[in-house]
Amino acid sequence: MKTRGTPVPTGLPDITAPDAEASAWLVHFASGRHDPAKEQAFAAWLDASPDHRAAFRRASQLWDGIAEIDGIEHMLAGQDTVRIPRQQRTPSRRGLLLGGLAASLACAAGTGLLLLGPSASDPVSFSTARGEIRTFTLTDGSKITLGGASRVEGLFSDAARDLRLVNGNAYFDIARDERRPLSVNAGRVRVRVLGTRFDIRKRTGQVSVAVEHGHVRVMADAAARDLRAGERIVSDAALPLGEVGTFDADRVFSWRTGRLSFVDAPLRDIVADMNQYSDLPVRLAPGAPAEMRLTLSFPVGQIGQVLAGLDAAYPLDVRESDTEIVIFASR
Amino acid sequence: MQAKPSRSDHAGPPNIVSDPVSMTPSDGEPEDLADRVRFLNHLFRQHYGELVGRLRKIYGAGPPEPEDIAQAAFSKLAGLEEVRRIRSPRAFLFRTAINLALNSNDKVRRGRNFVRNSLNGNISPNVEEISPETVLMGKQDLERVARAIRRLTPKQREILLRTRFRGQTYAEIRKETGWSEADISRQLHNIMALLQAGLDE
Numbered sequence: 001m002k003t004r005g006t007p008v009p010t011g012l013p014d015i016t017a018p019d020a021e022a023s024a025w026l027v028h029f030a031s032g033r034h035d036p037a038k039e040q041a042f043a044a045w046l047d048a049s050p051d052h053r054a055a056f057r058r059a060s061q062l063w064d065g066i067a068e069i070d071g072i073e074h075m076l077a078g079q080d081t082v083r084i085p086r087q088q089r090t091p092s093r094r095g096l097l098l099g100g101l102a103a104s105l106a107c108a109a110g111t112g113l114l115l116l117g118p119s120a121s122d123p124v125s126f127s128t129a130r131g132e133i134r135t136f137t138l139t140d141g142s143k144i145t146l147g148g149a150s151r152v153e154g155l156f157s158d159a160a161r162d163l164r165l166v167n168g169n170a171y172f173d174i175a176r177d178e179r180r181p182l183s184v185n186a187g188r189v190r191v192r193v194l195g196t197r198f199d200i201r202k203r204t205g206q207v208s209v210a211v212e213h214g215h216v217r218v219m220a221d222a223a224a225r226d227l228r229a230g231e232r233i234v235s236d237a238a239l240p241l242g243e244v245g246t247f248d249a250d251r252v253f254s255w256r257t258g259r260l261s262f263v264d265a266p267l268r269d270i271v272a273d274m275n276q277y278s279d280l281p282v283r284l285a286p287g288a289p290a291e292m293r294l295t296l297s298f299p300v301g302q303i304g305q306v307l308a309g310l311d312a313a314y315p316l317d318v319r320e321s322d323t324e325i326v327i328f329a330s331r
Numbered sequence: 332m333q334a335k336p337s338r339s340d341h342a343g344p345p346n347i348v349s350d351p352v353s354m355t356p357s358d359g360e361p362e363d364l365a366d367r368v369r370f371l372n373h374l375f376r377q378h379y380g381e382l383v384g385r386l387r388k389i390y391g392a393g394p395p396e397p398e399d400i401a402q403a404a405f406s407k408l409a410g411l412e413e414v415r416r417i418r419s420p421r422a423f424l425f426r427t428a429i430n431l432a433l434n435s436n437d438k439v440r441r442g443r444n445f446v447r448n449s450l451n452g453n454i455s456p457n458v459e460e461i462s463p464e465t466v467l468m469g470k471q472d473l474e475r476v477a478r479a480i481r482r483l484t485p486k487q488r489e490i491l492l493r494t495r496f497r498g499q500t501y502a503e504i505r506k507e508t509g510w511s512e513a514d515i516s517r518q519l520h521n522i523m524a525l526l527q528a529g530l531d532e
Contacts, residue, residue: 032500302509
């Protein structure tokens with residue numbers, strides 16, 4: 001991997017020079033590196049001006065004070081629970097509460113789940129940031145696990161559970177409810193179930209559905225197919241519904257444990273999935289071999305290392321800048 | 332890293348406690364020992380279970396073992412002169428336990444001690460935040476920082492958890508996550524800048 005220059009954080013708020021220097025020192029001492037020269041430099045910086053000392057005290061106070069925040073352990077190490085609000089529909093309302101708050105509400109209610117009230121009709125919206133994998137628990141016991149940079153929106157009412165995969169991918173573990181079938185739309189593809197476990201993934205121009213348990217009906221335009229456990233189908237622009245095939249569950253579901261696995265997959269798809277987790281956007285330059293087939297498996301946190309490996313092993317040239325990672329064909 | 336009141340409106344030098352046993356209680360009357368023990372027991376009953384639960388969320392089963400550092404935090408609290416004047420025993424105990432856990436990593440402890448000594452002119456390195464007047468942040472500041480933390484990316488939250496709470500060095504974090512040390516350092520710079528900005532909102 002070729003890296004240019006030193007990354008400079010951009011888009012960050014302005015803070016005064018002594019405060020910025022103080023936090024740089026603080027970050028250095030958090031690194032655990034022992035460097036006597038740095039220690040001398042720090043002592044000199046501290047003695048150079050009372051402003052430096054005051055700034056460093058403020059930074060230390062902030063650093064130490066983080067531990068005084070009520071519920072900080074949930075904010076940093078929490079799992080979120082989603083509560084579907086029990087009130088008339090308010091379009092802007094997000095049915096998502098952050099970990100600490102949701103957990104404390106659940107405790108206050110004496111239960112992890114709040115039941116849907118009568119005549120409820122509630123918009124729900126869940127999303128994850130790049131690099132994040134998170135499971136949301138709904139009030140009916142259903143669970144939705146989102147991969148990185150993914151979004152699911154929809155409406156839960158007494159009569160139906162209608163969701164839409166806006167982008168990314170999601171694994172649904174849906175509580176069976178004969179009275180309220182659940183449907184998930186992903187562009188032209190619709191999936192309809194009573195209760196089951198399945199995975200749906202949206203990439204540019206392509207949607208795939210894989211069923212782990214139970215059965216689902218997949219519809220696209222006028223076509224429909226029934227899928228049973230262990231079956232998978234892909235829809236793309238050329239073919240609204242392809243053949244029903246089987247799939248390797250360990251591989252297809254491995255993203256839930258933070259691992260991406262590809263068998264003989266085009267580089268284009270690999271890059272698309274990497275972008276759900278990579279800090280920097282990964283892009284194929286014009287002329288890069290987008291259709292090149294690769295077999296890979298790696299933790300989502302090691303995209304940098306994987307790209308460096310591709311650069312070394314294949315006729316690819318991977319260049320990282322401060323803002324993006326671009327893959328070129330080697331010349 | 333010792334934190335002390337250094338509020339902008341605080342006149343005079345910051346109050347550095349160099350001796351855990353001060354000579355004169357504030358009310359001029361020596362505190363009745365039996366009373367004190369009763370009060371400490373009351374605090375223990377009230378906070379110990381929850382404290383262990385909070386620590387378990389961060390350290391799992393350990394190491395450090397949540398029960399051990401919770402006990403150690405109570406020992407610190409029991410050593411305080413004016414134990415009744417702690418603004419929030421719950422927050423004090425949690426912060427103390429976390430700092431004790433950080434000190435269980437030699438590399439991190441070295442850095443923390445060096446910084447504290449540079450800042451306070453070599454007082455005993457074992458003295459750590461033993462003043463009940465220690466007010467790190469007011470309620471409003473805490474809320475501001477909490478808001479800023481909620482806006483961090485999951486990766487930034489993970490890095491904050493590992494550095495500030497688990498006391499992991501960059502090298503250890505790199506081993507467990509695959510993130511480069513330069514990346515971790517850059518992220519932590521950004522985190523600090525965002526939290527500082529959050530305080531000024």
